[in-house]
Amino acid sequence: MGRLTVIIVAILIALGLSSLMVVNEGERAIVSRFGKILKVDGVTRVYEPGLHIKVPMIDKIKLLDSRIQTMDGAADRFVTSEKKDLMVDSYVKWRILDHERYYLATNGGNKAQAESLLQRKINNDLRTEFGRRTIKDIVSGSRDELQQDALKNASESAEDLGIEVVDVRVKQINLPANVSSSIYQRMRAERTAVAKEHRAQGKEQSEIIRAKTDASVTIQIAEAERKALAVRGEGDAIAAKIYADAYNKDAEFYAFLRSLEAYKASFDGGANVMVLEPDSDFFKYMKRSDGK
Incomplete structure (x- = not known):
């Protein structure tokens, strides 16, 4: 070869x-x-x-x-019916429906251009849907309805691109940063005021409880002292009666017993020196020699 x-x-x-x-x-x-x-x-x-x-x-x-594609763009600003701004983060599921139309509409099947055109249409549809609703409607439960309406509108508007919009989902809805900051500041101020009010009420209640407790303690101490004085008075009265009965039975023995108690109290107190007159009655039972 x-x-x-x-x-x-x-x-x-x-x-x-x-x-x-x-x-x-x-x-x-x-x-x-x-x-x-x-x-x-x-x-x-x-x-x-x-x-x-x-x-x-x-x-x-x-x-x-020809598979299902996911377009997840950056969050965009939308205005509600009450003229309030919201930052909405969404994503779109799409696929090619008409390949010829897609090829011609996207400069030879350029995916980046297709998503750019589709993003504009989706944003316009979402902007229309958000403009029909208030923040309360959007947050309180009509998000599914909003997404369904946006999907329906997007499917119609994307036909000229040869694209079928499979799903439109809102991932997150936030307030703009400046609005959120002011709201958080207001909420913080309101919570601070409520906290101060609760602290003041708590302090007032603590003072009331403390005053009631102090009054109760004072009353209980006074009552205890009153009862102690009453018991002591009763004891003194009984002791006086015993002394009186003893004196009435044997006055001499009573005097002798009281002198012994006086001797014991004097000598047990640690005193080494006592200054008394020699003929003082204090020692009369010590000086007697008759044995009585």
Whole structure:
């Protein structure tokens, strides 16, 4: 086999391989020939997944992702019916419905351009839906209705792009940063005022309880002292009666017993010196020699 034959065979193999077109699962392909989309009977031919044949060096392939796509853009500002600003974070699920229309509307199937155009339409639809509702309506439970209405409108407005909007979801709704800050400051001031009021009421109640407790303690102490004085008085009266009875029975013995008690109290007190007159009655029972 000559060198020329080898070259020809290689060229034929290369041409044969370049004439093959592989479309993967989840993709569709559109072929343009000489700058025009390839059509069959006036209808754009969309190649399904599989192995196809094309004209080498002439046909240009554009693979389009036919799976469901997620567009998650940045939060945008919307105005409610009461002229209140909200920062809304949403996402959109979409896929290609009409490949020819999509290809022509997005500059040859440019996904970034498609999402940019779709984002504008979705934002306009959401802006319309938010403009019909108040903040209370949006937060209190009509979010599902809002999303359904937005999905319906978005599906209609995205048809000219050849796109089917599968779902529109609102992830988060917030107030703008400056509004949130002022609201938080007001809420903090209100909570601070309530806390001060509760502290004042608590302090007042504590003073009342403390005053009642002090009064109760004072009354109880006074009552205890009164009872103690009464018991002490009763004891003194009983002791006096006992002394009187003893004195009436034997006055001399009573005087002797009281003198012994006086001696004991005097001598047990630790006093070493007592200054008394020699004939003092204090020692009369010590000086008697008659044994009585």
